[in-house]
Amino acid sequence: MNSPYLAQSSSVAQIMVKVLLALVPAIAAYVWFFGPAVLVTIALASATALALEAVMLKLRKKPVKPYLLDGSALLTAWLLALSIPPMGPWWMIVTGTAFAIVIAKHLYGGLGSNPFNPAMVGYAVLIISFPVQMTQWLAPLSIAQSHLDFMSQIGYMFFHALPQGAQLDAFTSATPLDTLKTQLHLDRPMAAIMSMPVYGAIGGTGGQWVAAAYLAGGLYLLQQKIISWHVPAAFIATIFIASGAFHLIDPAHHASPWFELATGATMICAFFILTDPVTGPTTPRGKLIFASGAGFLTFVIRTYGGYPDGVAFAVLLMNICVPLIDAYTQPSVFGKKK
Amino acid sequence: MRALHHFNGGVHPPEHKCESTLRPIQQPPLPEKLVIPLHQHIGNSAKPLVEAGDTVLKGQMIGKAEGYVSGAIHAPTSGKILSVGHESVPHPSGLKDLCIVLEPDGLESWIDLQPLDPLNMDPSTLRNRLRDAGVVGLGGAVFPSFIKLNPGTGKRIKTLVLNGAECEPYITCDDMLMRERAREIIEGAAVMRHMLHAEEVVIGIEDNKPQAISAMREAAGQSMEVVAVPTIYPGGGAKQLIRVLTGIEVPAGERSTDLGVQCFNVATAASVHRAIRYGEPVLSRIVTVTGNVRNPGNFEALIGTPMDHLIDQTGPLEGSTGAIMGGPMMGFDLPSTAVPVVKATNCIIVKSDALFPKKPQPMPCIRCARCAESCPADLQPQELYWFAKAGNFGKAQEYALFDCIECGCCSYVCPSHIPLVQFYRYAKSEIWAQEREKKAADLARIRHDLRLERIEREKREKAERLAQKSAQAKTAENSQPEQK
Numbered sequence: 001m002n003s004p005y006l007a008q009s010s011s012v013a014q015i016m017v018k019v020l021l022a023l024v025p026a027i028a029a030y031v032w033f034f035g036p037a038v039l040v041t042i043a044l045a046s047a048t049a050l051a052l053e054a055v056m057l058k059l060r061k062k063p064v065k066p067y068l069l070d071g072s073a074l075l076t077a078w079l080l081a082l083s084i085p086p087m088g089p090w091w092m093i094v095t096g097t098a099f100a101i102v103i104a105k106h107l108y109g110g111l112g113s114n115p116f117n118p119a120m121v122g123y124a125v126l127i128i129s130f131p132v133q134m135t136q137w138l139a140p141l142s143i144a145q146s147h148l149d150f151m152s153q154i155g156y157m158f159f160h161a162l163p164q165g166a167q168l169d170a171f172t173s174a175t176p177l178d179t180l181k182t183q184l185h186l187d188r189p190m191a192a193i194m195s196m197p198v199y200g201a202i203g204g205t206g207g208q209w210v211a212a213a214y215l216a217g218g219l220y221l222l223q224q225k226i227i228s229w230h231v232p233a234a235f236i237a238t239i240f241i242a243s244g245a246f247h248l249i250d251p252a253h254h255a256s257p258w259f260e261l262a263t264g265a266t267m268i269c270a271f272f273i274l275t276d277p278v279t280g281p282t283t284p285r286g287k288l289i290f291a292s293g294a295g296f297l298t299f300v301i302r303t304y305g306g307y308p309d310g311v312a313f314a315v316l317l318m319n320i321c322v323p324l325i326d327a328y329t330q331p332s333v334f335g336k337k338k
Numbered sequence: 339m340r341a342l343h344h345f346n347g348g349v350h351p352p353e354h355k356c357e358s359t360l361r362p363i364q365q366p367p368l369p370e371k372l373v374i375p376l377h378q379h380i381g382n383s384a385k386p387l388v389e390a391g392d393t394v395l396k397g398q399m400i401g402k403a404e405g406y407v408s409g410a411i412h413a414p415t416s417g418k419i420l421s422v423g424h425e426s427v428p429h430p431s432g433l434k435d436l437c438i439v440l441e442p443d444g445l446e447s448w449i450d451l452q453p454l455d456p457l458n459m460d461p462s463t464l465r466n467r468l469r470d471a472g473v474v475g476l477g478g479a480v481f482p483s484f485i486k487l488n489p490g491t492g493k494r495i496k497t498l499v500l501n502g503a504e505c506e507p508y509i510t511c512d513d514m515l516m517r518e519r520a521r522e523i524i525e526g527a528a529v530m531r532h533m534l535h536a537e538e539v540v541i542g543i544e545d546n547k548p549q550a551i552s553a554m555r556e557a558a559g560q561s562m563e564v565v566a567v568p569t570i571y572p573g574g575g576a577k578q579l580i581r582v583l584t585g586i587e588v589p590a591g592e593r594s595t596d597l598g599v600q601c602f603n604v605a606t607a608a609s610v611h612r613a614i615r616y617g618e619p620v621l622s623r624i625v626t627v628t629g630n631v632r633n634p635g636n637f638e639a640l641i642g643t644p645m646d647h648l649i650d651q652t653g654p655l656e657g658s659t660g661a662i663m664g665g666p667m668m669g670f671d672l673p674s675t676a677v678p679v680v681k682a683t684n685c686i687i688v689k690s691d692a693l694f695p696k697k698p699q700p701m702p703c704i705r706c707a708r709c710a711e712s713c714p715a716d717l718q719p720q721e722l723y724w725f726a727k728a729g730n731f732g733k734a735q736e737y738a739l740f741d742c743i744e745c746g747c748c749s750y751v752c753p754s755h756i757p758l759v760q761f762y763r764y765a766k767s768e769i770w771a772q773e774r775e776k777k778a779a780d781l782a783r784i785r786h787d788l789r790l791e792r793i794e795r796e797k798r799e800k801a802e803r804l805a806q807k808s809a810q811a812k813t814a815e816n817s818q819p820e821q822k
């Protein structure tokens with residue numbers, strides 16, 4: 001044995017478990033406002049991820065048990081499951097997860113070596129390949145015209161079958177960001193759009209509470225020192241400033257900055273996706289640049305791009321820049337302050 | 339009150355210091371034999387002055403300092419020299435080194451001691467005394483002190499820093515020395531201040547040693563400032579302590595004296611005092627013996643005392659798995675506990691699986707950068723790890739590999755349990771090896787060029803000589819008929 005002989009009692013698995021734990025409030029809020037279908041999505045994605053992780057580890061001749069138990073595959077599965085419509089067809093969930101685990105993670109060298117956020121790669125593949133299924137979000141229970149019971153939801157996910165007389169439109173809806181984009185395109189005034197039932201006090205009905213739960217989970221991660229403040233602060237501040245400026249100049253076409261923070265994937269991205277250490281920069285200044293860039297790209301794609309939300313592409317585009325950011329943000333060494 | 343500064347990083351491992359501070363410093367019984375290595379300091383090995391069969395007095399010089407960077411070695415007690423040869427020494431390599439084996443006669447007959455009155459003497463005389471007394475840094479670096487007390491012409495030392503921080507877990511030898519012999523340390527510091535013409539003396543002690551702080555404050559009075567510094571590992575690193583006390587950052591590869599600061603360990607100050615005021619060379623040091631033993635404590639051990647002998651005094655417990663010399667963050671595994679105490683031996687920790695559990699299998703680096711947050715040298719350990727692992731040593735040097743002080747904070751916090759420090763040690767040794775090879779190759783090339791030149795010159799000279807001869811012959815031929 002060599003010095004140091006002491007070690008802090010922490011492990012990769014412990015970190016991943018804490019992140020999973022921090023996602024639980026958001027999942028609970030999700031179930032409360034949108035029904036339990038998301039649990040099936042999470043379960044299916046988790047099972048797929050673990051099975052493929054085991055297969056890939058075996059193929060790569062790595063010890064299966066310690067790596068399978070490190071929790072990283074499970075986290076990828078959860079983040080992907082929470083990013084896609086909760087009642088998506090089973091094959092879509094499996095495809096997205098498979099892409100994330102097999103291609104984005106293991107073909108690039110597995111844990112610690114993947115340059116792109118696996119969950120976001122999975123998401124990007126799905127939104128490009130299956131744009132229709134990827135926009136069929138469940139309407140919040142409080143405003144849906146009709147309900148589909150849990151068994152029928154499962155039936156729809158696995159067999160694409162709806163009960164007699166049920167209409168897909170009656171229980172699905174476009175997301176608040178999607179609705180905003182479409183309605184603005186139709187030249188409806190902002191005030192009228194915001195009074196639609198899909199909008200709540202700040203963000204989307206129901207969705208704003210899920211966002212709040214992500215924020216709560218994120219604060220727990222900050223308190224546990226699993227993540228540092230740099231990434232969430234820079235990401236949120238950039239979106240807030242960019243959307244705030246546009247809102248001030250042209251409130252008729254730009255929603256309030258608070259709305260931008262409380263809708264879409266802003267909060268899950270700020271605390272759970274951009275904070276992935278493997279695919280982000282390691283220096284404090286680098287983290288600020290990286291997250292600001294992602295925030296700015298998210299705002300630009302939301303406002304001018306073809307997709308209602310821009311988080312996944314913003315994250316992937318900034319992932320590309322990480323080696324460059326790291327190289328140019330090296331802090332000065334002790335005694336050699338510039 | 340002095341405004342304290344801050345260095346980045348650092349960790350708070352469990353201290354385990356109170357176990358060994360329950361009893362005062364103990365005097366172990368005289369061991370049956372002492373094994374005294376001739377290389378106990380940075381620099382050249384001392385040259386042996388005795389042979390097997392000689393009898394020596396306590397304090398007699400038995401190894402002479404060789405060259406400038408070296409230190410003398412003395413007989414820690416009176417007795418008979420049994421042998422001069424290679425013995426196991428406390429070194430991580432486990433290699434043997436030249437040692438003098440002394441059998442004590444139990445009489446403790448001293449040499450004639452020659453005390454000096456330092457404050458009226460020229461520093462160069464005092465430096466010679468320290469060199470001959472074998473005074474070296476007792477904090478662990480064992481650099482000859484007389485060299486550090488020679489600031490060089492034109493250099494002004496503003497602050498003399500005394501290091502009583504003792505930041506590494508388990509080690510308490512400086513703590514106990516400060517509690518019990520604060521006077522000696524302060525007297526030694528006064529001699530050092532005189533030698534360096536330092537304006538002020540600042541003594542830094544971590545605030546987890548309140549008894550040492552009050553003892554030192556009492557001894558120092560108004561003449562020197564005793565400062566309680568925050569307890570954080572590696573706050574007792576010389577550079578870290580200088581930073582905290584003065585705000586000065588000493589860059590790697592530069593000497594603190596160039597920035598007006600010099601730093602010594604408190605135990606070194608005490609040995610300076612003894613060497614000057616009493617003429618006593620370094621014959622013993624305080625050693626903490628702790629870990630998996632019944633009665634951990636501190637011992638005033640003669641240099642050369644087999645470590646077994648000290649461990650026996652503390653009552654070793656079941657389940658021991660070897661021992662560490664130094665602390666658990668920067669120490670190293672001893673090849674055996676039979677090796678002798680040397681001037682660098684501040685602590686012996688008897689290991690057990692319960693105290694130092696085996697680390698789990700390393701996982702891949704997830705770039706969490708906890709190592710970077712904990713690094714007191716402000717390095718990026720995760721990048722250095724990648725470069726070292728990939729054999730990309732040029733890049734590792736670009737990222738300041740040689741500024742790494744190997745404190746172990748990065749390995750301590752790594753959630754993937756990667757032995758980061760070993761990667762850096764490996765990279766450093768590879769770079770040194772490459773540099774040696776390059777030097778050898780350069781030398782060979784120069785030799786080759788010189789040889790070619792010489793051959794060329796010889797050829798030329800031969801040709802010239804021939805030409806001269808033939809010219810002489812010609813003139814001789816031409817002149818012959820005339821002579822006739």
